[in-house]
Amino acid sequence: MLDVVILAAGKGTRMNSNLPKVLHSIAGKPMLHHVLDTVDHLSAGDLQKLVVVGHGAEQVEASISGRNCQCVTQAQQLGTGHAVQQVLPQLRDDALVLILYADVPLITPESLTGLLECAGPDTMGLLTVNLLNPTGYGRILRNDAGDVIAIVEEKDASAEQKQIGEVNTGIMAVPAKKLIQWLPELSNDNAQGEYYLTDIIAKARQAGTAIQVFQPASAEEVEGVNNRRQQAKLERIYQQAQADALLDRGVYLADPSRFDCRGELIAGRDVEIDINVVIEGKVELGDKVKIGPNCVISNSVIAANSEIKANSILEDAVVAEGCVIGPYARLRPGTVLKNGAKVGNFVETKKAVIGEGSKVNHLSYIGDCEMGARVNVGAGTITCNYDGVNKFTTTIGDDVFVGSNSALVAPVTLGDTSTVGAGSVVTRDVAADELTVARARQRSITGWLRPVKQPK
Ligand code: UD1
Ligand code: CA
Secondary structure, eight states: OEEEEEEEOOOOGGGOSSSOGGGOEETTEEHHHHHHHHHHTSOOSSEEEEEEEBTBHHHHHHHTTTSSOEEEEOSSOOOHHHHHHTTGGGSOTTOEEEEEETTOTTOOHHHHHHHHHHOBTTEEEEEEEEOSOOTTSOEEEEOTTOOEEEEEOGGGOOTTGGGOOEEEEEEEEEEHHHHHHHGGGOOOOSTTOOOOGGGHHHHHHHHTOEEEEEOOSOGGGGOOOOSHHHHHHHHHHHHHHHHHHHHHTTOEESOGGGEEEEEEEEEOTTOEEOTTEEEEEEEEEOTTOEEOTTOEEESOEEOTTOEEOTTOEEESEEEOTTOEEOSSOEEOTTEEEOTTOEEEETOEEEEEEEOTTOEEEESOEEEEEEEOSSOEEOTTOEEEOBOSSOBOOEEEOTTOEEOTTOEEESSEEEOTTOEEOTTOEEOSOBOTTOEEOOSOOOOOOTTOOOOOOOOO
């Protein structure tokens, strides 16, 4: 039985922001959500999640509604011990309690599992780390036998204690029964006038409860975010880790330090990603997909052998095999490209099906459109899908040729193998196989003279 307590009440003064600290993001996801996701990866059967909220409580609660956790308010931030005191009524007597920090977002399920395995009914687990520069952290005090006897906070530490490199990460696993006993006994008689959670270590020692230390695989996992610099640092650590995982799976990244994944990327074999590509939400790339520089791809699926050229933006798009997109294309939600379709430079699409082998190569807007196979849409063609109030569909059959700079005023249908002359404004349906020209007829005037300048 596991009760997870996540401390998320802090203001985060040093972020210099109106957003509560725990809602600041790493890789596009609030830090608190990172911690909740990690908890969801723990294989504990009977698990309860308690989040201690305070600053910006309403906003924090709203962001995690639907995440199956209970919020407990800490009206005044009187210290980490005080924060955990707030959840005492919610703790289950026989549970092991895992205490986490919402501003320590990179902790891994592996480290937490290791820590939990250290703890038992009469043993508490403490996650510590050895740092070259331990300034600011609580130091782990051990006796000559090497047993942990207490934690002393930086502000309360003697010069000698400040030399200790082993520090408290804040993360610990404690039997609920012990917390229920120890927390009400805490005092705030210390340099910060706070109720320190760390004081329970000395209490455990007095009570003869064993303290088992576990250390994470890397110190970066337990770094906290108190300011923008630390946030930026953790962002890079997180991105580098994602890039490394992709490289290990065989993805070519032109420069791992100029790749950002703010979500999940599933990539096939021999995928190539050039510099400054941003992935958002869930993106799937098939085998041999190539992404050019400066592309932003959100919640899209791109099948094998397709190429996205430089500076293209895709959002909620589905691209079949062997398509070519961009440079400078914008595929908005609901765009579907069938096999071998092409969407070229300065083309915007929205809720549009571009049929197999069809081409929209230059300077077009194609919205609310169903297009068949092998269609050629000339440069500058626009689907006029909006009358200011309602949206209408343009339906284009197979093998249609639309001349350049045409306006297709929806609702309108172009039959199979029909042709539209350049510069047409098409307001009525075009039958199959017909040529439609809907523009002013050309007039040429012979003998016409240009005006000449009058001499002064
Ligand atoms: C704490 C530890 C310190 C450890 C460090 C690791 C204590 C007394 N000290 O110090 O040993 O090395 O973390 O990063 O525990 N919070 C609340 N309510 C409060 C106070 C804090 O919810 O009343 C939350 C904060 O939002 C934050 C976390 O608890 O997420 C840690 O609080 P913070 O004040 O940053 O503790 P540190 O001084 O860093
Ligand atoms: Ca802190």
